[in-house]
Amino acid sequence: MSKSAARSMASMFQMMSQMIETEKDHLSELDGAIGDGDHGITMSIGFLAINAELSKLDLDRASLSDVxxxxxxxxxxxxxxxxxxxxxxxxxxxxxxxAGHDALDLSACTDVIEAISAGIRERGKGQRGDKTMLDVWLPAADAAAHARAENKPVDAYWHDVVTAADNGAAATRSMIATKGRAARVRERSLGHIDPGAASAALLIRVMAEALRPDRRDGA
Known part of the structure; x- marks a missing residue:
């Protein structure tokens, strides 16, 4: 039986929460090297709260925008x-x-990734190379836009997006933090993966899994 798009997106957030719970200690360990050591806990609290709120929605009537x-x-x-x-x-x-989408096709997925990236950049006033989650979200958004423009099939599309995200997270190891709490340690942040980038890569990996058509159309 086909699930509604809203239910599919709600399932995505459940899967994100499960991934964060699995990786919570590792994320906090990464954060302990260059920050306050609580990133995993913070992300866990945030995604548990998301799912608590989503449980109150009538997902058979809700829109993707509502979710x-x-x-x-x-x-x-x-x-x-x-x-x-x-x-x-x-x-x-x-x-x-x-707002203009009622299905989770690649057009909608691209818009989501680009919008999340733009919103984070706008709020944090950051850019690639700052050693933050933007080093994952921005290349993932670029990869999504390029794959969509080239009309790549679903598997190739998500392969490009996830690869860009993973590479972006790995690249933060060779950066010196200039934004966020890690900026306080400056050169001492060199050699460490940014925890926000690590968690962002996990979220994008979950998106790729949750929003595949065969996953969405399952029970």
Missing amino acids: MSTAASGFLNAVGASTGPLYATGFRRAAKAL
């Missing part, structure tokens, strides 16, 4: 640290981008 807007509010209300406003802004931008 993303609810996610933004849930995350922001639960996470007061800088990560909260960054992802909330990204999710709100994605909610606006989804």
Whole structure:
């Protein structure tokens, strides 16, 4: 039986939460090297809150925009640290981008990735090379746009997006932080993967899994 697009997106957020729970300790360990050591906990709290709010929605009547807007509010209300406003802004931008979509095709997926990236960049006033989650989201957005423009099939599209995200996260190891809490340690951040980039790559990997047509169309 085909699931509604809203239910598919809600399932995506459930899968994201499960991934964060699995990797929570590792993310906090990464953060302990260059930050406050709580990134995994922060992300866990945020995504648990998202799913608590989504459980109140009538997903058979909700739009894709409704789901993303609810996610933004849930995350922001639960996470007061800088990560909260960054992802909330990204999710709100994605909610606006989804206003014209009623299906999770590659056009919608591209709009979501680009909107989240733009929202995070706008709120954080950052760029690639700052050693942040933008070193994942921005190349993933570029990869999505290019794959879409080249009319690549679903598997190739998501392969390009996930590869760009993974490479972006790995690249932060050779960067010196200039934004966020890690900027306080400057040169000592060199040699460490940014925890925000690591979690962003995990989220994009989950998107690729959750939004595949064969996954969406399952029970």
